[in-house]
Each structure stands twice: as structure tokens, then as C-alpha cells.
Amino acid sequence: MVYIGKIWGTPAIKKPALALIAALALFSPFARADDNYAGAIYAEINAEDTYLAAEIYTAGIYGGEVYYAAGAQDAAAEDTHTHDAYAEDLLVCDVQADDAPPHYAYTGYTDAHYAYAGYIYTHYAYAEDNYAEAVYAEYIPAEQTYVERGFALLGRGEFELAAAYFTKALYLDPDSADAHFGRGGAYLLKGEYALAIADFGEAIRLHYNPVGAYNNRGLAHRNKGELDLAVADFSEAIRLAPAYAGAHNNRGTALINKGELDLAIADFSEAIRLDPNHAGARFNRGNAHADKGESGLAIADFSEAIRLNPNHASAHFNRGNMHAQRGEFHLAIAGFTETIHLNPEHIGARFNRGNAHRDRGDSVLAIADFTEAIRLNPYHVGAHFNRGNAHRERGDIALAITDFTETARLDPRHVGAHFNRGNAHRDRGELDLAIADFTEAIRLDPGHVGAHFNRGAARRNRGELDLAIADFTEAIRLDPGHVGAHFNRGTARRDRGELDPAIADFTEAIRLNPNYAAAHFNRGTAHRERGELDLAIADFTETIRLNPHHISVHSSRGLAHRDRGDLDLAIADFSEAIRLNPGYVSALNNRGSARAGRGEFDLAIADFTEAIRLNPNYVRAHFNRSSAHAERGEINIAIAGFTEVIRLAPNDSDGHTGRGLAHLLRGEFSQAIADLEQAVMINPYDTVVKQSLEAARARRIR
Numbered sequence: 197m198v199y200i201g202k203i204w205g206t207p208a209i210k211k212p213a214l215a216l217i218a219a220l221a222l223f224s225p226f227a228r229a230d231d232n233y234a235g236a237i238y239a240e241i242n243a244e245d246t247y248l249a250a251e252i253y254t255a256g257i258y259g260g261e262v263y264y265a266a267g268a269q270d271a272a273a274e275d276t277h278t279h280d281a282y283a284e285d286l287l288v289c290d291v292q293a294d295d296a297p298p299h300y301a302y303t304g305y306t307d308a309h310y311a312y313a314g315y316i317y318t319h320y321a322y323a324e325d326n327y328a329e330a331v332y333a334e335y336i337p338a339e340q341t342y343v344e345r346g347f348a349l350l351g352r353g354e355f356e357l358a359a360a361y362f363t364k365a366l367y368l369d370p371d372s373a374d375a376h377f378g379r380g381g382a383y384l385l386k387g388e389y390a391l392a393i394a395d396f397g398e399a400i401r402l403h404y405n406p407v408g409a410y411n412n413r414g415l416a417h418r419n420k421g422e423l424d425l426a427v428a429d430f431s432e433a434i435r436l437a438p439a440y441a442g443a444h445n446n447r448g449t450a451l452i453n454k455g456e457l458d459l460a461i462a463d464f465s466e467a468i469r470l471d472p473n474h475a476g477a478r479f480n481r482g483n484a485h486a487d488k489g490e491s492g493l494a495i496a497d498f499s500e501a502i503r504l505n506p507n508h509a510s511a512h513f514n515r516g517n518m519h520a521q522r523g524e525f526h527l528a529i530a531g532f533t534e535t536i537h538l539n540p541e542h543i544g545a546r547f548n549r550g551n552a553h554r555d556r557g558d559s560v561l562a563i564a565d566f567t568e569a570i571r572l573n574p575y576h577v578g579a580h581f582n583r584g585n586a587h588r589e590r591g592d593i594a595l596a597i598t599d600f601t602e603t604a605r606l607d608p609r610h611v612g613a614h615f616n617r618g619n620a621h622r623d624r625g626e627l628d629l630a631i632a633d634f635t636e637a638i639r640l641d642p643g644h645v646g647a648h649f650n651r652g653a654a655r656r657n658r659g660e661l662d663l664a665i666a667d668f669t670e671a672i673r674l675d676p677g678h679v680g681a682h683f684n685r686g687t688a689r690r691d692r693g694e695l696d697p698a699i700a701d702f703t704e705a706i707r708l709n710p711n712y713a714a715a716h717f718n719r720g721t722a723h724r725e726r727g728e729l730d731l732a733i734a735d736f737t738e739t740i741r742l743n744p745h746h747i748s749v750h751s752s753r754g755l756a757h758r759d760r761g762d763l764d765l766a767i768a769d770f771s772e773a774i775r776l777n778p779g780y781v782s783a784l785n786n787r788g789s790a791r792a793g794r795g796e797f798d799l800a801i802a803d804f805t806e807a808i809r810l811n812p813n814y815v816r817a818h819f820n821r822s823s824a825h826a827e828r829g830e831i832n833i834a835i836a837g838f839t840e841v842i843r844l845a846p847n848d849s850d851g852h853t854g855r856g857l858a859h860l861l862r863g864e865f866s867q868a869i870a871d872l873e874q875a876v877m878i879n880p881y882d883t884v885v886k887q888s889l890e891a892a893r894a895r896r897i898r
Contacts, residue, residue: 338368339364339365339366339368339369339372339375340365342361342362342364342365342368342375343361343362343365343372343374343375343378345361346358346359346361346362346365346375346378346379346382347378349361350378350381350382350385355382355385355386356382356386358378358379358382359379359382359383359386362375362376362378362379362382363375363379366379371402373398373399373402373403373404373405374399374404376395376396376398376399376402376404377395377396377399377404377405377408377409377412379391379395380392380393380394380395380396380398380399380409380412380413380416381412383395383416384412384415384416384419387419389416389417389419389420390416390420392412392413392416393413393416393417393420396409396410396412396413396416397409397413400413406432406433406436407433407436407437407440407443408433410429410430410432410433410436411429411430411433411440411442411443411446413429414426414427414428414429414430414433414443414446414447414450415446417429418446418449418450418453421453423450423453423454424454426447426450427447427450427451427454430443430444430446430447430450431447434447439470440470441466441467441468441470441471441474441477442467444463444464444466444467444470444477445463445464445467445474445476445477445480447463448460448461448462448463448464448467448477448480448481448484449480451463452480452483452484452487457484457487457488460480460481460484461481461484461485464477464478464480464481464484465477465481468481473504474504475500475501475504475505475508475511476501478497478498478500478501478504479497479498479501479508479510479511479514481497482494482495482496482497482498482501482511482514482515483514485497486514486517486518491518491521491522494514494515494518495515495518495519498511498512498514498515498518499515502515507538509534509535509538509539509542509545510535512531512532512534512535512538513531513532513535513542513544513545513548515531516528516529516530516531516532516535516545516548516549516552517531517548519531520548520551520552520555523555525552525553525555525556526556528548528549528552529549529552529553529556532545532546532548532549532552533545533549536549541572543569543572543573543576543579546565546566546568546569546572546579547565547566547569547576547578547579547582549565550562550563550564550565550566550569550579550582550583550586551582553565554582554585554586554589559586559587559589559590560590562582562583562586563583563586563587563590566579566580566582566583566586567579567583570583575606577603577606577607577610580599580600580602580603580606581599581600581603581610581612581613581616583599584596584597584598584599584600584603584613584616584617584620585616587599588616588619588620588623593620593623593624596616596617596620597617597620597621600613600614600616600617600620601613601617604617609640611637611640611641611644611647614633614634614636614637614640614647615633615634615637615644615646615647615650617633618630618631618632618633618634618637618647618650618651618654619650621633622650622653622654622657627654627657627658630650630651630654631651631654631655631658634647634648634650634651634654635647635651638651643674645671645674645675645678645681648667648668648670648671648674649667649668649671649678649680649681649684651667652664652665652666652667652668652671652681652684652685652688653684655667656684656687656688656691661688661691661692664684664685664688665685665688665689665692668681668682668684668685668688669681669685672685677708679705679708679709679712679715682701682702682704682705682708683701683702683705683712683714683715683718685701686698686699686700686701686702686705686715686718686719686722687718689701690718690721690722690725695722695725695726698718698719698722699719699722699723699726702715702716702718702719702722703719706719711742713738713739713742713743713746714739716735716736716738716739716742717735717736717739717746717748717749717752719735720732720733720734720735720736720739720749720752720753720756721752723735724752724755724756724759729756729759729760732752732753732756733753733756733757733760736749736752736753736756737753740753745776747773747776747777747780748773750769750770750772750773750776750783751769751770751773751780751782751783751786753769754766754767754768754769754770754773754783754786754787754790755786757769758786758789758790758793763790763793763794766786766787766790767787767790767791767794770783770784770786770787770790771787774787779810781807781810781811781814781817782807784803784804784806784807784810784817785803785804785807785814785816785817785820787803788800788801788802788803788804788807788817788820788821788824789820791803792820792823792824792827797824797827797828800820800821800824801821801824801825804817804818804820804821804824805821808821813844815841815844815845815848815851818837818840818841818844819837819838819841819850819851819854821837822834822835822836822837822838822840822841822854822858823854825837826854826857826858826861831858831861831862834854834858835855835858835859838851838852838854838855838858839851839855841854841855842855847878848878849874849875849876849878849879849882849885850875852871852872852874852875852878853871853872853875853882853885853888855867855871856868856869856870856871856872856874856875856888856889856892857872857888859871860888860891860892860895865892865893865895865896866896868892869889869892869893869896872885872888872889872892873889875889876889
């Protein structure tokens, strides 16, 4: 199972109160902000469940002048998902081949707004709205009043109004640097990145808070996908403030987007060195390690992020994904469960926990999780699709078909939905519907090997051998190493009596997989049909070596030994087949025939009788038992037995022939002639029966 993609971001204070806080910096012009310390210059404001969460440069304190730090806006993320999932190739043949590509692929990510903070400058503490603007007018310029109001609105998350107040300030003073800086922040939070870039550029031109302006402009560039410009801005912020952990973290996120994972890891590591408690850098470094396939290192980083912030839902979620990729499904389930505990509406956690339950073989719990994901998002294509797979695994084929149909309705180009619905229809024996679905999957994806292969299997089951061979041939063209396609094409060719091509296909399957017992078995069967008994016995013997409990092969090798006249070896093989399956009626019949060939009629009759007990309508066993009685001179019993053969199979010439010859042995020429004439009528090409009929007529005349 491939799980929904990891979430990028830094840990967040869930919907923090956006208050204005004043503080003094006593020994340094810069101080770090946290929940208990006010007025920071390098406050890292983190948003939960963000793709690459922002760290926004905030206000500071200079001398004894008071600055105000606005808080962050946390935005809830929404899971978005891709819709293509691929199912296993299922084999349908005499002996099924194991050919199952991976489970269902599924990816996705979450995205959210980015947190921002700014600062204002004044000599006076700001009061709430109960102070009139006239009060401010006595002490500070009008444009600064608008700036302060703008930052206050930012703190309350009213970004549209905040931008309007900053714009009023700029109308009064076009060179108001803090208004440009504040409005840039409002635009950044609104997702109007081009406008944000312009305002932060003005702040930089006016030499206002350059570290914050470069950092925040870098975020806007990154969110626009202008990654080189983002890296350049973050690098400038780092040049100006080398100890700024947030800028290192933010540059790392841009580098991840560029695919430069080693450089990103270096930046996250530097952020951690500067701030060992930086949970966001731990989280993002874990994501970078995950992208490099370093699941152990990723888990270690996610675990440390969780230690620093136990409520970091995304870290629990991504750690769960890593455990799932490592096959540690119980740990994955624990991670997804904690994610759901922290965020009950986390669709991705429900979906992935369902996948993990399914990988553990617990389809009931998987279905419950997929159902909850669908309740949260009725349009969740992957959840409908994977619930259908879980239903099919439980044998609930009708429910599976319903889910696959809904998947196809939501996404008509969903190849996997058509492919797996075809498999479900085939499970129910609805071969026409199965072929229609496989055909649609091929129309959507002409290179879909599994659809060609499974359509071929369905066509073979319908007896459409030419079409089946064409499908297997196309599967081989698309994937020359497809063992199952070579095997099944060989089986279809053998069904058509094309033994040489069939043997060639089985041989290629064996070359690709020397331990493929079924291919050895089927090639042995084809060799026996060609009369190549030594080659047949060699293949059957190899099949037994690879699979000692293969019941049919013992019986088949017994037949080859019998055909060679090696009755002792034949009886030994039939006996082993019966030991493995005491109800194996054909092996009982064949052993009886071999025993009859050795003159052991009592043992032969016992075998035929047991076969008839297990299957009273087994015509061949009735015929053979009757023949054995005739060999023992028990003509009346033989005639009764052949009469039963005729009752069970009126159009079988052997029954009439056997009874006719039995009558002939008793000198009952009229009855013999009548049966033999009927046998000739059924099979006019049997020269031996014709000769027997002529002999009966001649003896009656005498």
C-alpha cells in the first residue's frame, strides 16, 4: 500500500489569541518571542497542517522603545488527493500464476495559509476600540494611527480591513515604511503574493526592517512558485542575521520544493543548531529525509518534533506514513489514530489508517475507516476505490462493484476503477461485463498490461481462444518479462491443440522463473500429449520437487508411467495422489486401470467401486469396473455394469461396445449384434467395433 503524501509544515499554536504585547529588551536589541515572552524580533509563527509552513519575521525592541508583535493566523488545511490507483493483476488459468503488482497507489498533500506577524512603533501603549481615534490624534500622526489600527486588525485575522487601513496610511504618506511592511503581511496572508512582494520591496527600498522584509518577501515568492527568488531573499535575510533560525528553515522549505534535498537538510540542521527546540525544522528535516528514502532518519526527526510539540498532528501523521512504508503497520495505525485524536476530521489519517488495516488483513476495520473518510468527503475517490477493494477481499462482490462504480462516476477516467470492477464481475462469472470493463481500462490506458492480461483470461474462460491469445500477446509486447502472460498464452495454445507453440511459451515462463511449478506441470502435460513421455516425466518430477503437495502432478506422472508400461511406478504415483486427496476419483480410477493391467482384478474392482461411491455418475469408472468383471468371467455383473454406462451416457459408444462383447462371450448373438450396431452408428470410424460386429454376424450364421 502506498500512502497519502506527507504534510509539510511547522508546528503551530492552534488558533492562538492574536494579542498585542509590549516588552522591553534589557540587554540585547533582539529577543526571542514565545508564549511567555513578549515583543520578540525573531518570533517563528507556525501554522498547523501547512504544506511548507511560514516563519514570519516579526517586530523587535530597540532601546527603551516599545514595539508590538502581532500573533499568527492558523488556517485549517484541507486534504487534496490524486485519484489514480492501480490494482493487482489477477490470473485465471488452469493453474494460476502469481503476478500481483503493488497495491493501490495514492498521494496527496495539505495546504494552508501562512502565518505572519508585524510590528508597530509608538511611545504609547495601544488600547482597544473604546479609545477614540481623536485621542490618538493628539499624540501621533494620522497615518500612524491607521498603521496601528492595521496591525490591530492583522492581529484579529481581519486581513482585508487591515490592508485597507495600511492603504489609508500610505495615501497620507506614500513612504510610510511600516505601512508597506504591514500591508505586505496582509496581502501575504490573503494569498495575494504579487502585491505582497511589491510592498515588501518598498519596505526594503526604505531600509525598513530588512531582515523581516527579505524573509517575508521570500515567503511570497515561494508561495508563487518563484523558488530561485525565494532562496535569494532568504539568503539575504541570513546574510543580515546569520543566527536567524527561521530564515534557515524557510530557505530549506524552498530548497525542498526545488528538489535540492541535501541543501534543504543542511538548512534545517542549521536551524536546529541555532534553536534546538525548533520543532518545525525537525519536522521539515524529517520530510526531506523521507523524500530521500531515509525512513529511519525521518522517523527520528518526526519523533523529536512530537516530543517538542505532542499535539503536532502532522508529525504524527507523517511518522505513521513512514512506519507504513516500512511495513510496521501497528505503529502506523498508532500514528494515524493519534492524528485523528488531535484532528477528528483529518481525512488523510482516516484513509491511511484504512490502508494500514487492510495491509494487516483487517478488512472490517479498513472498511470502517474508508467509510468515515467518505462521510467527511463524499467525493473522496480514493476512499470509494479502496473500500471497494476491501469489500472484494471479503467476498462482498456486490458492494465492491457499487464502490468501483461510484469511483468511476466521480472520476470517469479512473483506470483502476474499471480494471477492478472488471475483476469483480469476473469473480461473479459475469464475463461479458468483465471484458467490457477491461476494454474500457485499455481505452483509457492502452499500455495497461494487467487489463490486457485479465481480458485475455476472461476470453479464455469464454472459449474465445484466438482473442485470448491476442490479449496475452499484447501483454507480452508491453512487458516481455510478464511470466503469467507467457504461461496463459501457452495454456490457450494447448487448448487449441498447438502443442509446439504452447511448449515454447511454457519454456519461456520457466526461463523467466525457473521455480514456476505450474509452468513445469503444463509443459509436462503438453509433452505427454505429444507422446514425449520421458520429457513429460522429467517436467512432472521437477514440479513435484518444487511443490511436493501438488496433487494433480502425481496422477499425471502416473499416467505417463502407465503409458510407458511402468505399472509399478504408475501405481505408486496414483497412490500418492490418493494419499494427498482421498477423494481424488480420477486417481482411483487410474490406479484401478493400472492394477487391472497387472491382472490384479480384485484390487482394481475395489478402486473402481470407491470411485463410483464418491461419484455415482462417473461413467469411466463404471465402464472399467464392468470390464474387470468381464475379465474375471463375471459376465452377468459386467452386462449390468455396461447397461448402467449406457443409462448414464446413451451416446457413448463404449457402453454399447462393452455390453455387445459381453453378450458375444455368452453366445447371445442377437443382443451382441444389436449393441455393436448401435456402437457403430454412434462412432462409424471405430474399425475395431466394426470387426467385432462382423465376427458376431458370422458366428450367428454358423
